[in-house]
Amino acid sequence: MHAPDVHRERPRQGAAGPVAGDNHPWETVYRPDRPLDVRRTLAPHRRGAFDPAWRTAPDGATWRAHRTADGPATTRIEVRRDGVHATAWGPGAERAVAELPDLLGARDDDTGFDPSLHPLVRDAHRRLPGLRVGRSGYVFAALVPAVLEQRVVGLDAKASWRRLVTQHGERPPGPAPDGLRVPPSAAGWAAVPVWDWRRAGVEGQRADTIGRAAAVAHRLDEDVPLAETRRRLLTVRGIGPWTVAETTSRAVGDADAVSVGDFHLAHLVGWALTGSRTDDDGMLELLEPWRGHRQRVIRLLEITQTANAPRFGPRSPRAAPLR
Numbered sequence: 457m458h459a460p461d462v463h464r465e466r467p468r469q470g471a472a473g474p475v476a477g478d479n480h481p482w483e484t485v486y487r488p489d490r491p492l493d494v495r496r497t498l499a500p501h502r503r504g505a506f507d508p509a510w511r512t513a514p515d516g517a518t519w520r521a522h523r524t525a526d527g528p529a530t531t532r533i534e535v536r537r538d539g540v541h542a543t544a545w546g547p548g549a550e551r552a553v554a555e556l557p558d559l560l561g562a563r564d565d566d567t568g569f570d571p572s573l574h575p576l577v578r579d580a581h582r583r584l585p586g587l588r589v590g591r592s593g594y595v596f597a598a599l600v601p602a603v604l605e606q607r608v609v610g611l612d613a614k615a616s617w618r619r620l621v622t623q624h625g626e627r628p629p630g631p632a633p634d635g636l637r638v639p640p641s642a643a644g645w646a647a648v649p650v651w652d653w654r655r656a657g658v659e660g661q662r663a664d665t666i667g668r669a670a671a672v673a674h675r676l677d678e679d680v681p682l683a684e685t686r687r688r689l690l691t692v693r694g695i696g697p698w699t700v701a702e703t704t705s706r707a708v709g710d711a712d713a714v715s716v717g718d719f720h721l722a723h724l725v726g727w728a729l730t731g732s733r734t735d736d737d738g739m740l741e742l743l744e745p746w747r748g749h750r751q752r753v754i755r756l757l758e759i760t761q762t763a764n765a766p767r768f769g770p771r772s773p774r775a776a777p778l779r
Contacts, residue, residue: 481630484553486560487539493586494518494535496759497561500706501592503601504614508621508637521628521638523597524548524555525677528638530628531556545630561588564709569749571756576728577746580756587759589752591709595685596642596673598707602699603665604658616656623656624648642673665694682708705751713751714743725754728761 498518502510511519517534527547533556534541540560544552557563571581592598604620605613624644625637640648646667653663669676669692676688685708689700698717704710715721716736726734729742743750 480549481543481545482549482553483544484542484556485539486542486557486562488557488560488562491586492540492560492588493584494533494540494560496584496586497588497590498533498559500755501559501590501598503617506618507614508618508625508635509639511633511636513633519633519636521625521632521636522548522552522592523594523638523641524551526551528626528629530630530632530636530638545632546628549629555593558709559590559592561590561709563591564588564711566711566749566752569746569752573745574729576761577753577756580760584756584759587752587755589705589709589711589755592707595676595689595703595707596669597639599669599676599689599695599699599703600639600645600666602702603662603669603694605702606662606665606699608657612657616658619656620648620652620658623652642670646670661694665692668692668694682710701751711751712748714740714754716740721754724761724765725757727765728757 495518509521513519515534517532520531520533522529522531525548529544529546529548529552531542531544531549531552540556542553542556544550546552571578601613601617604616621637621639622635624640624647626640628636628638648663650660650663653660672688672692676685680688682704685704686700689695689703690697696717698715701710701713701715705713716739722736722739723733725739725742726732734742743753746753
């Protein structure tokens with residue numbers, strides 16, 4: 457496989473609109489050497505349609521407010537005929553454009569993946585040839601929303617994330633759309649007062665887990681082998697295999713991550729592959745032929761089968777509406 461074609465330009469003068477921090481945008485054009493579905497590849501990193509760290513503009517461009525190792529950045533991503541164009545502003549702009557190919561799955565290696573082992577997987581792979589497992593490169597940033605999703609209804613977790621990031625995030629650099637916010641840093645999450653956690657519907661256990669993770673965020677974000685990243689995550693009290701899989705699949709592009717402990721996921725996999733619901737053990741047995749690519753299979757099934765799958769109870773009760 458040839459290396460993807462990435463073109464980066466040094467800052468250009470005269471950026472339009474209000475600018476915070478570094479007012480010289482960096483630009484890149486990423487030209488992948490295989491099909492790429494940008495929207496679906498980015499989707500796991502976005503926590504719902506109203507995630508304050510992401511925005512889809514009327515012109516179809518995707519805006520992202522995020523933190524890099526060099527500081528906050530705002531990135532605008534637009535798909536054109538000649539490639540994926542990105543412009544970034546802020547202290548982390550140069551790093552943001554450098555990391556864009558990884559976010560879009562440039563390092564996603566599907567060698568050994570055999571979709572023909574099941575007709576439904578084969579059909580999903582044929583329909584979605586551009587689906588990639590991307591990597592953000594930032595473990596702690598991916599961990600926080602995963603912890604918020606522990607043992608609660610997804611809609612409530614997204615509402616908590618939205619409220620906390622809107623309240624405690626910061627205004628992004630560059631000409632960002634109104635309402636876009638950079639999620640807090642590790643120190644920022646550690647400083648969220650207990651009453652704000654409660655108002656966001658987050659009880660003490662999840663809030664304390666995020667606080668403990670924030671204290672070792674620098675260790676979690678170190679560039680180490682995947683097995684070591686998993687081990688370090690599991691040393692934080694309150695983090696188990698489900699949270700590890702949800703985090704590593706997004707942060708380090710773990711194409712084999714399986715969220716064991718997710719009631720609905722096990723039943724989706726069982727129903728899709730056999731026509732009958734199953735439990736975690738049954739799910740792992742069904743996915744075993746694709747070991748090394750189990751997260752890839754899960755994403756294919758989630759995209760193509762969730763809308764058709766029967767609803768299996770019990771469901772967790774909804775929390776009281778946030779005010």
